[in-house]
Amino acid sequence: MADSLREQLLKSGIAKQVPETRPARPAGSKPGQGRAAAKSGAALRGKGGGHPVSSRKAAGDGEDINLAKAWAVRAQVEQKEKRQAEAEAAEKARQKRERKLKLQQLLEGKALNIEAAEQVRHFTYGGKIRRIYVNDEQLKALNAGELGVVQKDGRYLLVSRDIALEVQTLEPRVLALLVEPGQGGVDEDGIPDDLMW
Structure with a gap:
């Protein structure tokens, strides 16, 4: 009876030996902590304290998202400035045409x-x-x-x-x-x- 159920199933051939996919739980950790707790602990140890970081890839994605947002905002600002400059140029051209027409009417005859x-x-x-x-x-x-x-x-x-x-x-x-x-x-x-x- 000293054999566990797993060992008995393996001996009888009903179950096959499957390699373990999960790492062993660190000593002193609770059952709900898992890998995230181990990684955050490692991150804390590597950084010398401070806020836990989930992973470098996730941090890189956040930077990419922020960079993409910055480029989008910049593009919108540039388009707005371009439209404003075009509108100002069109307004100046319209005013110049009006002055030329008034001048022509004033000098007529x-x-x-x-x-x-x-x-x-x-x-x-x-x-x-x-x-x-x-x-x-x-x-x-x-x-x-x-x-x-x-x-x-x-x-x-x-x-x-x-x-x-x-x-x-x-x-x-x-x-x-x-x-x-x-x-x-x-x-x-x-x-x-x-x-x-």
């Missing part, structure tokens, strides 16, 4: 240029010396600040002061010349406006 004018009025615009042909009366009015010059599509248009001021408000960069009244016909650089070059 308001040019005072005379084809037969022979008097030349020089002025600086865009860092270069430019010229517009005017008659004697227009030259005096231009030098007095009653008329202005606007650049449109590569041409210089002579317009009234009111129109020039509206253009300056709408699109300041296309206002080529507008003399302030009371300057006495002298440009910023001290050269008289009516000086013939």
Whole structure:
């Protein structure tokens, strides 16, 4: 009777010898602890204390998940920034078209240029010396600040002061010349406006 049931079954040939798949329980451990307790104990001993770590593979998976989340968040932020930049560019383009249309409507039929004018009025615009042909009366009015010059599509248009001021408000960069009244016909650089070059 000293033989256990297992040994008796093996002797009779009813049961076969099966290699053990589970490691033996460490001495002093309780029946419910199993391998996880042994591994956590080993992890604690290897780390010198601290929080138990289940395994390196599980920790690596968590890092991969965090990295994947970080990349996804980054991609979303980049897409959002790209959409925002495209929207801003589209808005700027729309505003530019609107200003161009308003400028065109404002200048429609308001040019005072005379084809037969022979008097030349020089002025600086865009860092270069430019010229517009005017008659004697227009030259005096231009030098007095009653008329202005606007650049449109590569041409210089002579317009009234009111129109020039509206253009300056709408699109300041296309206002080529507008003399302030009371300057006495002298440009910023001290050269008289009516000086013939």
